[in-house]
Amino acid sequence: MKLTGIIAYPITPFTADGSQPDLQKLAQSIELLLQNGCDAIAPLGSTGESAYLSFAEWQQVAQHSVQVVAKRIPVIIGISELTTEQAINKARFAAEIGADAIMVIPVSYWKLTDDEIFGYYQAITAEVSLPVMVYNNPATSGVDMSPELIVKMFRGIPQITMVKESTGDIQRMHKIYQLSSGELPFYNGSNPLALEALCAGASGWCTAAPNLLGSLPKELFNQVQAGDLQAAKDNFYRQLPLLNFIVSGGLPKTVKAGLALKGFDVGQPRKPLTAANEQQLATLTRLLNQF
Amino acid sequence: MKLTGIIAYPITPFTADGSQPDLQKLAQSIELLLQNGCDAIAPLGSTGESAYLSFAEWQQVAQHSVQVVAKRIPVIIGISELTTEQAINKARFAAEIGADAIMVIPVSYWKLTDDEIFGYYQAITAEVSLPVMVYNNPATSGVDMSPELIVKMFRGIPQITMVKESTGDIQRMHKIYQLSSGELPFYNGSNPLALEALCAGASGWCTAAPNLLGSLPKELFNQVQAGDLQAAKDNFYRQLPLLNFIVSGGLPKTVKAGLALKGFDVGQPRKPLTAANEQQLATLTRLLNQF
Amino acid sequence: MKLTGIIAYPITPFTADGSQPDLQKLAQSIELLLQNGCDAIAPLGSTGESAYLSFAEWQQVAQHSVQVVAKRIPVIIGISELTTEQAINKARFAAEIGADAIMVIPVSYWKLTDDEIFGYYQAITAEVSLPVMVYNNPATSGVDMSPELIVKMFRGIPQITMVKESTGDIQRMHKIYQLSSGELPFYNGSNPLALEALCAGASGWCTAAPNLLGSLPKELFNQVQAGDLQAAKDNFYRQLPLLNFIVSGGLPKTVKAGLALKGFDVGQPRKPLTAANEQQLATLTRLLNQF
């Protein structure tokens, strides 16, 4: 599995009363990402409100996503669980339904030691043979995995073959590159760092931006690959205000609001998260109108 | 409900195979806290691994705790949930089984705005009439509630009558005192701040320390109340090395290890948390031997 | 030298055109602090704009302060220098004019290692036999000395006999107490922490507050000594709004503004520092009117 390019994150649409995922709209949302040239689909990530779904709902979304994509491009299922046991349950399910890989982020209530994190990934990979993308995003998960730990796991756990780094600190990527002698593919998970991460050697960009920005993220990837830095820079600075907006406002809330503004109503995020407020909608309208 | 003194946090014992809570040992653990003069029992807090239990397990522990205490002192049930819906489910259950209060901490994956946090507490208190202790502990929950927000909720939601502040920042307590004109009782949730919080006017100390330190925490409370600062200081500095140890090592892990060293085996914490390692056990043995 | 109580910090008054220190007003300012029961005078501290004076001006202020106090209480001269050489020059001068002690804070442009900091204090004490108060205040100096380093210097350099801790982190004081077995007297340099620091065993409170609050700080010290926590708490919470204001606005600016409001014009702080603005003056007026 040599993944490069844009790994796109669908939102999880809900029915109007919020009681359950709307699978038909999920399919539409995924088709939209496919049309925009995305290279992989990652349902049930942070954007997909994975943490706010019941296990049954999570299973529905995972299964339907795999069916919709139907092997056209790889599907990477997100797993973010507090207990090892439940992470394994989800990993098993992902394997059963034919996902291509899993993206796993440990979640903390009590801080985890490096040994505990290592053990968490080891326990999951002992049960399931899928390739694993390690996902580091301390702002949401409460767990911060150092480049040293990540590379150690890459060396010690064969199924770990990719890492998504979302701290927004480019030095982490430098460190992963150096410690792994360039062997561990890293993917940028911080939208406002996309240009620089790609220039620094990121294999791809994990992002929900294509939901609202169409093929611009993929074009940025291509421009950097082609060494056309001037075009890449222009493209990036054009996207940046919207990227900053969706990150600071929270992805599920702002991406759902943006889709609605574009005419595709995918429901609200789960409570206690609320829909975008008036001011956010005004800003978002202004930002979207620039494209 | 005018709560003062020591609000004690039991661990959640598990059976040897870790598969379920050991209710008999839970009862023993609670009796121990009662014997040491604690003024309230708070099951299913951070120490009680609330976040690592299934809903059914959580219900078992809550119900058994209330039965064991049997109105000898108040029982405050801990609720830490990502979704509003599940927080309400737990609050309802706490009310049904006869708990005296609930201690509620919002948990974040996506950051919550102040309005979303206010809405979270409002939704819960709309469904359940129990008194609510707001619990602020950003290190575990990922949500940091400012003194301004806490006092605003105290003014706007009548059931909110207490706040447990666990940031370890004494200035937060000063601010709560000032903003509420001394009307909102605050409780210290940061063990290494116990002496100063009580001197600054905290109504009590929320702590798992009595599990290992017996009546010393209660004596500290009494010494401060009596104005015997020299005795309070000596007592506090005596406890401090152990308090620092259990906080930095994580409460479930270290308190369970300490109880085992004292001859009361309550099982391991839930994975990915692991039992205390050799070095931690050696330190803990040395620290406990000083009492 | 067994210093306890209130170590008071005079401002450095300037002439109307700001060109030089106004020594007559300096004397008045010091007399005011003496009248309010302060236990030591510390000219040329952070409050005294030491860092903004030429060496000649610094010498004037130091010498005049010693003469004015005239051995009624101890004088501790502040030294904050980037280079070891200039710190030694100032220390020698302090010894020559009969100061009782020096308070020394290393200042960084380039970060200093612990060995470099140790060497800095060692070089100074090799040249001058005065007692030294180590002063830790990373917010102004850019150097943060850990409790471990401070206690190591206390053990290794006999002239170091006191430490002023201004990080505002009460745990630092706990640590100094523990690491030195209670032998190294520590003084609180964080105004909004005064109550708690004294309760935790601080030997005194280093503060500019008596310039505006008269004898209230000294009374707080006495109340804590007497174990009258209720009175101490009332007194502290009464002072706290003003303490927070002068700290967040910057001591030279706010204390000078407060003295002017009380009818004692001591000039402006040195540029680029400016005088308090309209809004600050309004707040300060309101705060001072409460006493």
Add this chain to the structure above:
Amino acid sequence: MKLTGIIAYPITPFTADGSQPDLQKLAQSIELLLQNGCDAIAPLGSTGESAYLSFAEWQQVAQHSVQVVAKRIPVIIGISELTTEQAINKARFAAEIGADAIMVIPVSYWKLTDDEIFGYYQAITAEVSLPVMVYNNPATSGVDMSPELIVKMFRGIPQITMVKESTGDIQRMHKIYQLSSGELPFYNGSNPLALEALCAGASGWCTAAPNLLGSLPKELFNQVQAGDLQAAKDNFYRQLPLLNFIVSGGLPKTVKAGLALKGFDVGQPRKPLTAANEQQLATLTRLLNQF
């Protein structure tokens, strides 16, 4: 003045006894930088230990630097002063000796408000007509200037025509670019960010690295300009270990040590700074041997 490329920072050599700058070696050091294709010389920056020099020494170094460069490329004189008055004194001197620009960083003891910082630059530019590069480096100066403030000063003070950003946060550069509509040239002052800053549109790289790395920094600049990202990446990752080393060890100490290892003894940094220790020398030797 349309400056692009490498702005190189010479160290300030001292005589063997450390008592004064060694002007002959300073000249040699500058010639070395010129030979390596640097586009401007910036004496008396952080690397040049500006903050550790007496005014007379500072004047010597400034004057000699201008004479040695002799208009072959621009000379930008560094000014880092606590008081506005002394900053003006230095700016005047820079103008008198024929410097091409000044690089000005405000230094704090007491935190400065945005208005005070604006006033600082305004007061300097009112006295001297040289172009000004605003230099932001909170880690050394204690002053953090936001992109908003920097662009406001660029709009309000005509002589401010460049900014050196050294926080290491690429988002600051994005913000400066956006707020100034790409009109304010920014230069990267964080060595480990060089690749990304140039890709994001930095006009140049302000660095002491050419002292040890010869023409590699200039080649990196050229490679990015040419869109040869693969070569730029290889070059950057080759330099990175050394860049990280000199930054984390402190530039004057490590660059002086590196020059000595390369056979050019330029003396020690000023106390309390010390020479590189054994371990640092061993690491540095290993790193330099790779070129």
